[in-house]
Amino acid sequence: MDFGFNLSPSSAVELDKVDTSLFRELCRIEPGARTCIGCGSCSATCTASEHSGMSVRKLLLSLQRGKMRDVEKMLTCCMLCGKCTMVCPRGINTRRIILTVCRLYENVEGRI
Amino acid sequence: MIERMSFPFHPFVLPFLIGMSFVLIYCLYGIVKILVQLTRDERRRFLLSLIKPSTAWKNIKDIFLNCLLHVKLWKRNRMLGFMHSSIAFGWFMIIVLGHVEVMLFLPDRVHLLYYPIFFNFFVAETESTIGGAVLFFLMDFFLLVILTGIVLAMVKRVRSRIFGMRRTTRASFLDTVGLYSLWAIFPLRLLSESFTAHISGGSFLTVPMNWIFRQFLGNDLYYLPTWWAYSIALGIFMAVLPFTRYMHIPAEMMLIPMRNAGLRIMHPRKGFARVQVLSCPGCGVCIDACPMSARKENLKDCTVYLNRQIRRGNEPRIEEISDKCLLCGKCTEVCQVGVDGPALRLAQRSMRKYGINQHYNIIDPEGYIGALGSAKVLYFAGCMTHLTPGIKKSVLSVLDKAGVRYSVMDPDGGLCCGRPMMMAGRWEQTRELIRLNTSIIKASGCDTLLLSCPICYRIFAQKYRLDGIRVVHHSVFFNELSRQGRLAVKRDPELRLAYHDPCELGRGCGIYDEPREAVSAAGVLVEGEKNREESICCGGSLGSITLSYEKRRDITLKSLMNMKAGSPDAIITACPLCSSTFGHYSDIPVKDIAELLDSKS
């Protein structure tokens, strides 16, 4: 049926429709991924953030919102230096999260 | 000496013959397979090293000292050393002397594999000779040496603490079979040779035993069962050897020349790695040494179990063990064979496939080069030091006091040195980071690169090619300044300072003395219970991928306890990561060497 106009796609993330299987798999491997309180310490201290916008906080959020491309982009310059692990007030093993996400992306090529 | 039998064979030698042939064929096949697995370059280097006189001599020396005399074990614990060398060297001597006997008395039997082993069965003594008596004496003597070793081994089984070992490995089924057959071999040999000593001759052990047996059993000793048993014990040992920890005996003889040839572990299972894994004697010295053993759940994650799981092909466990390790290198340090556990794990990590592969082409080194000064000393604080501003401030303050002109490479944060990537087994990314940093450092025109973080220091010193630029850690540099009198350090004779060796600086780069000298210049140096090569990782290492913050706590507490053995007033270290890790739990001050020297100058 043609109403003579189109609805522009909404910018809202429909949480019930987002595919979070990769995030769930990540949490199975490293349950600490769920305990982020989004304080931003990791992003502020990150050695790679000025190059690729790397931020573990955003990484975890993007995974939960289905923004798979953002994840890939920000991870490209991570140097695994471990500063984010050092500053995290929740003691999250961020380096393991980063390496695990990089590995899990092996299987999500088609999804992006 | 004459041959007692009309035909130089008896069926009882069969078990031994079968076992021995099996082992020989198996090892030959293994050697060929491993040689095939090496890259062409590695293979060439290895084979050339075998004929090069200097390495060939070193190989022989190392094999003699390590495989037979177990020199490294002696240093660890005398009882342990005696137990191992008595069995290994004693056995070696018995085999050699057996051959000497055959060559001397029945030279045309030398080609028979079993003949020197069962010599006493086949011969009869016709007349006593001085030469024969000496040989018989030596045979009995070395048999006695072995038997004392076996007794010690039995004691060790029940009370390993006497041998300086708190924990030992749990033996697998085949290991147990191998162990019991090994224990059985020498008493059975003694029994067999005693039973025939009145025919074939013997010495101070076998002759009196023969006499005693004859008192009980009459003059005609029925000796065949004992010889059968001896041969069967040997046969069983040989047959199970390739599948037990005793495989380390032949493997180590391969490991030593390969290591002397300078080979490196590139693949986690093939080639050199295979030899490393097979060389593990499974003694379990690394269990106590491993800092992770502070938690019971980690007891099976040390190198001896990694080797066992690799041999079993238990992939999930291999992955788990490889990722958990702190890469502190202590297992390699205490291993008498020198199995490089961290390198095996790194190779394992390097095999992984990633869907996102980091690359740094968008990073422009010019941005960093522009901010560089022109001083000859370039200071690179490194990522970790930015989180310990006290260290950074002290380093710069000491440089100012000593009148050293410097520029800072990363005043507002720089690039990572690449060592953390390397510890994740990602060579390609590491190479790229090395390339970027190298271009920045070379553009600075410096002649000295000063580092605060041992993690950086190790890779800058070992993997970077900086063409003559001196790479130096601040503990070494400041010690020089203090010795040259450029930095006046006031010594406080009341201040007790315990120096903690950071893994990357100590075991990683062999720097032990300079930091101690620097600490001694400011106070009284006291040592931790374990120190230098055997110091215990603080638990903060970037080497471990999977250990969570909470689970590192016990490691840190164990290491702290170790440091406090000499009841120091403060713990001094030379690594920002150690210093901040200790700082979370220590009840006495933890300071970096730079902070110490800054406060005392």
Add this chain to the structure above:
Amino acid sequence: MENKDQILVIGGGVAGMEAARQLKSLGFKPILVEKGPALGGHVASWNRLFPDMTPVRKVLDPLTSSLEGVEVLLDTTVESVSRSQREYTVVLTRGRVIKCPAIIIATGFKLFEARKKEEYGYGIYDRVITNKDLENWFNTGEDGRVPDRPSAVGFVHCVGSRDIKAGNQQCSKVCCITAIKQAIEVKERFPQAEVYCFYMDLRLFGKKYEDFYINAQRDCGIHFIRGRVSEVAELIDGRVQVKAEDTLSGRPVKVKLDLLVLMSGIVCNPANNHLASELSVPLDEDGFLRSRDNIFSVTESDRPGVFFAGTCTGPKTIPETLSEARGAALGVYNYLKGKK
């Protein structure tokens, strides 16, 4: 000797003082033991209190005067405790032995040692102070680290609180509102200064707290930045540069400050460990003393006759502490009435 009415109150902060006062009015003979040289605890080193900007003296003076006739032992700590059927025998330092049927523990908290969060540079940089230092400066006007005319001042919330690395997982409860109070006070003294608060979450739960927040936003123009500070670096001119992420815009931010105030949190008092083992009352995982339960019997321990008041069981505000002190005193009264 008549010990029946003698009650030992350990700790001379507001909790101990209020408990002693209430015990006295209930007809007991409280003995107040304080390890320091004066009563008042942490509150005594503060200047004004939220939410009404009440001067500290207005709280402490009436408390002190109402303790007239109460035996107060200063510079005294508990050495050992033994328990017989009816009473506790407490050996104090300086050789004093006290027998009493009940004890109120009001040993309070310890302020987190800001030096432990090395990345914030306390004790390393000249322009970094703590909330306590600032209150002290409000009181005395003397602190070389506080510049004469700062143009930018920052507050870091949650220093040593909600931080597993600092060994404290708990929220200190009072730092958010204290930071806002102090930010407003700083702004009042230095109207030209830009004031930044770096927070993870703002937890303004109490009466009038939200009013404070609105006041800080609307009337004082204080900048609230949702992001935890991760690094502080010293500039050549002595100022400090703070790095954080403005998590609401998702951008890293840097700001140069003349003064950085660290909101050191409430952490458990290590002196509790000794007391807890002497009295065999258990410690919680967070190191604070464990109440019998956390709803109905917050001021009661698992031991008969041992009561808690105030922050020895966890972070609390002053009004909460005072209520607990009253609750503990009433608990003692009911406990001993039942025994008669």
